[in-house]
Amino acid sequence: xxxxxxxxxxxxxxxxxxxxxxxxxxxxxxxxxxxxxxxxxxxxxxxxxxxxxxxxxxxxxxxxxxxxxxxxxxxxxxxxxxxxxxxxxxxxxxxxxxxxxxxxxxxxxxxxxxxxxxxxxxxxxxxxxxxxxxxxxxxxxxxxxxxxxxxxxxxxxxxxxxxxxxxxxxxxxxxxxxxxxxxxxxxxxxxxxxxxxxxxxxxxxxxxxxxxxxxxxxxxxxxxxxxxxxxxxxxxxxxxxxxxxxxxxxxxxxx
Amino acid sequence: xxxxxxxxxxxxxxxxxxxxxxxxxxxxxxxxxxxxxxxxxxxxxxxxxxxxxxxxxxxxxxxxxxxxxxxxxxxxxxxxxxxxxxxxxxxxxxxxxxxxxxxxxxxxxxxxxxxxxxxxxxxxxxxxxxxxxxxxxxxxxxxxxxxxxxxxxxxxxxxxxxxxxxxxxxxxxxxxxxxxxxxxxxxxxxxxxxxxxxxxxxxxxxxxxxxxxxxxxxxxxxxxxxxxxxxxxxxxxxxxxxxxxxxxxxxxxxxxxxxxxxxxxxxxxxxxxxxxxxxxxxxxxxxxxxxxxxxxxxxxxxxxxxxxxxxxxxxxxxxxxxxxxxxxxxxxxxxxxxx
Numbered sequence: 001x002x003x004x005x006x007x008x009x010x011x012x013x014x015x016x017x018x019x020x021x022x023x024x025x026x027x028x029x030x031x032x033x034x035x036x037x038x039x040x041x042x043x044x045x046x047x048x049x050x051x052x053x054x055x056x057x058x059x060x061x062x063x064x065x066x067x068x069x070x071x072x073x074x075x076x077x078x079x080x081x082x083x084x085x086x087x088x089x090x091x092x093x094x095x096x097x098x099x100x101x102x103x104x105x106x107x108x109x110x111x112x113x114x115x116x117x118x119x120x121x122x123x124x125x126x127x128x129x130x131x132x133x134x135x136x137x138x139x140x141x142x143x144x145x146x147x148x149x150x151x152x153x154x155x156x157x158x159x160x161x162x163x164x165x166x167x168x169x170x171x172x173x174x175x176x177x178x179x180x181x182x183x184x185x186x187x188x189x190x191x192x193x194x195x196x197x198x199x200x201x202x203x204x205x206x207x208x209x210x211x212x213x214x215x216x217x218x219x220x221x222x223x224x225x226x227x228x229x230x231x232x233x234x235x236x237x238x239x240x241x242x243x244x245x246x247x248x249x250x251x252x253x254x255x
Numbered sequence: 256x257x258x259x260x261x262x263x264x265x266x267x268x269x270x271x272x273x274x275x276x277x278x279x280x281x282x283x284x285x286x287x288x289x290x291x292x293x294x295x296x297x298x299x300x301x302x303x304x305x306x307x308x309x310x311x312x313x314x315x316x317x318x319x320x321x322x323x324x325x326x327x328x329x330x331x332x333x334x335x336x337x338x339x340x341x342x343x344x345x346x347x348x349x350x351x352x353x354x355x356x357x358x359x360x361x362x363x364x365x366x367x368x369x370x371x372x373x374x375x376x377x378x379x380x381x382x383x384x385x386x387x388x389x390x391x392x393x394x395x396x397x398x399x400x401x402x403x404x405x406x407x408x409x410x411x412x413x414x415x416x417x418x419x420x421x422x423x424x425x426x427x428x429x430x431x432x433x434x435x436x437x438x439x440x441x442x443x444x445x446x447x448x449x450x451x452x453x454x455x456x457x458x459x460x461x462x463x464x465x466x467x468x469x470x471x472x473x474x475x476x477x478x479x480x481x482x483x484x485x486x487x488x489x490x491x492x493x494x495x496x497x498x499x500x501x502x503x504x505x506x507x508x509x510x511x512x513x514x515x516x517x518x519x520x521x522x523x524x525x526x527x528x529x530x531x532x533x534x535x536x537x538x539x540x541x542x543x544x545x546x547x548x549x550x551x552x553x554x555x556x557x558x559x560x561x562x563x564x565x566x567x568x569x570x571x572x573x574x575x576x577x578x579x580x581x582x583x584x585x586x587x588x589x590x591x592x593x594x
Contacts, residue, residue: 053483077489089341089481093535104477104488110538111473157488 002065004160004193005031005050010059012042012049018057019045025212025221027195031158032187034204035197037214038236043197044085044165046214051082051163063161073193077105081157083150083164089140095149098138102156124156130180132137144175149180155190162186164196168203176200180207201233202250224249262532262539269531269546273323276553279517280322281315296348314447320454321446322556322583323549325514326524328461330548331468332506334528334540338475339499340409346522347507350408350500351391351415356511357442358419359387363428364438376465380441381453383511388508391415392500399500405482443569444515446556457513464506468541471499475537517552518571519578526585551577 003026013019021040027033034239036041049056051089052068061068063079071079081102088098102124103117113121125131128148138146154162164183168176180200184207187194204211204222212221213232220232227233233244233251242251261534282293288307296311298300332347340349348354363383398411422433449457474495476518477485507521528547532539555573 044277051487051488073491074489077487080487082484082487084481084483086481086483088479088484090479090535092529093479097535098480099486101476104473104490107473109470109473111476156436 003027003062004064005195006060006062007050008060008062009059010046010049011057012045012054013057014045014054016057018215020214020219023059023212023219024213025210027193027210029193029215030187030191031193031209032184032207033193033195033210034208035195035212035214036199036201036204036236041214041216043214047163047165047195047197051080074105077157077159079159080161080163081154081159083147083154083162083167085165085169088138088150091137093138094134095130095136095138096121096125096134098149099130099153099156102153102158104247105157111228116129120156120158124152127155128152140226144172144178147171147175147179148182151179151186155186155192160193162192163196164194166197166199167196168200176203180204183207201236205233262543264426265487265531266543266546269543269550273546273550273553276550276557277319277323280319280557281311281551283557284310284315284458284560285563285565285567286310287563298482299542317451317454318447318556321449321457321514322552324383324454324457324461325446325510325517326520326548326550326552326555327463327545328506328510328548329517329521330524330528330544330551331465332503333535334525334544335468335471335475335499335503335519337525338478338537339496339503340405340512341478341481342409343526344522345409346519347503348416348516348521350395350412350503351419352388352504353506353511353516354416355388355391356384356508357423357516359383359385359390359512360441360515361423361426361438362387364441365434384512385508387419388511389504391419392504392508395504396500398495405496441515442571444517444571444574446552446570447512447567449513453513457509460505460509462592464502465541465545467498467502467505471495471502472537472541475499477494479535515571517574519574520548520552523578523581524551527551527581530585 006026009024010022010023011018023046037048039045045054048054050061052071063071099121100113103113103120104111107113107117114225125134128151130149130152133141133149135147138149140147151164151167167183168179171179180203183194183196186192188211205228208224210221211224213219213227213236215235220227220230228246228249235250241254243254245252277291278290282288282290288311292302292307293311296308302308328513329347336345336347336349337343360380360383363380395408395412400409402408402411427438474485474490477488477490478495482492524547525544528540528544532543534540552574555577556570559568559570559573561568
């Protein structure tokens with residue numbers, strides 16, 4: 001069977017200095033995958049390389065059967081949508097205007113929206129419960145609301161793949177859980193393949209179908225339960241500080 | 256969703272104001288011509304006074320046309336720069352375009368003695384200023400292809416400005432009073448020195464600039480999210496960036512060559528326009544900013560003519576006196592300058 005995205009022996013980094021090496025994994029349609037690891041291990045670098053925002057050092061990235069490098073920006077925009085950590089350039093856009101921009105890969109040279117585009121935009125607004133915020137400017141929104149809007153924008157781009165870079169930083173626990181549940185819904189109900197980087201390992205274990213652990217060595221990838229059985233989480237953090245509790249699937253401070 | 260249609264009332268009002276300020280600009284000046292007579296002249300009827308006819312056809316009409324082209328073109332290039340650099344303080348001159356033009360003009364006006372006696376005419380001044388601004392633009396484009404970071408480009412533009420300003424002051428130091436005065440007069444800016452032929456040339460360049468801006472509307476809108484998001488929406492970043500820089504250079508460079516470095520219009524007008532049209536969509540903003548800029552410069556020029564007196568103020572003084580308080584007022588009221 002053909003995987004939706006497959007990564008083979010990938011090395012990423014800047015210039016010739018690799019940050020992450022030997023990454024291998026494949027994802028299918030409708031899977032939710034979290035990328036976890038300590039600060040500075042290269043989670044974002046990996047995600048940005050997979051999104052073609054920077055070039056890889058070695059290895060293979062394929063979307064379907066096609067290598068990532070052979071996609072034109074416009075072709076890629078119809079396969080892959082993004083939510084990044086960098087804030088949007090202007091917050092003077094209304095929620096509706098922001099989400100509408102997602103339709104750019106499909107619109108004509110002037111960006112005129114068709115009936116179909118409007119339906120997608122409206123659908124995305126409804127799915128993410130943003131009806132009441134439609135005409136609000138982005139600078140009026142809370143961090144949690146803005147993140148929901150950005151995910152709604154990515155959904156409106158209507159791509160089989162959705163990549164998110166640390167979508168829950170700066171959010172409180174309830175907002176974090178809300179975002180994670182939304183991502184799970186996007187993956188399972190709408191059959192999108194969702195990949196995101198996160199520091200919320202506990203939540204990721206509970207919600208993800210697959211997890212990629214960047215540990216600088218073997219970079220294990222599997223379903224959360226398998227990784228717990230293999231003891232892969234125990235080596236993420238220095239063991240004199242935190243310990244992984246396999247029974248509850250969470251980290252405990254070592255006293 | 257914002258479209259031109261949903262802003263129709265604003266566009267109609269803006270267009271009417273443009274006509275009104277055009278009429279005002281033509282009828283007021285050192286000699287006041289009654290509005291009824293101005294109308295007659297514009298519709299090709301004979302006027303009561305032949306000297307009025309001469310004033311309108313060979314002086315005031317070309318001046319009004321220049322004001323429209325200069326005000327609209329500078330404002331449009333200001334809008335493009337603010338979006339490209341994600342910076343509300345960016346104007347058409349951030350890339351060093353006006354410094355380049357100044358350098359060209361300074362070399363001609365003050366360095367002429369060093370190069371031997373070149374005939375300093377209005378035409379050679381335009382040629383020198385355009386050559387200067389396009390030289391700087393060429394370097395900026397070369398750098399833009401190498402530097403990934405747009406902010407670095409902004410700083411490089413500012414540095415070019417400093418370098419050229421230094422050369423200009425060295426030239427000024429060694430030149431005599433008369434040459435210096437000519438150069439100073441050029442830096443004051445003026446929309447009144449263009450013949451119909453020069454107007455036609457400037458008009459053609461501005462039309463090309465507007466057309467190219469319209470072609471970039473989609474990428475400008477994508478850039479509102481930032482460069483990486485724009486790329487993820489299918490925009491070829493390098494190509495769009497280069498295109499937008501070239502359009503700005505074309506507009507700001509040629510306008511500065513003809514009318515001198517006119518301050519503040521490019522910076523202030525996009526902000527003023529966003530106050531009326533509460534949208535960021537460039538489909539609306541590109542035509543709106545052009546109209547607004549044309550109106551503003553017509554009005555500034557009307558004031559600069561000091562109606563009913565023989566004196567004329569430098570237009571740069573008026574645009575700054577009008578423009579700077581407006582930007583301060585916007586900042587105080589909104590506490591943040593959005594772009």
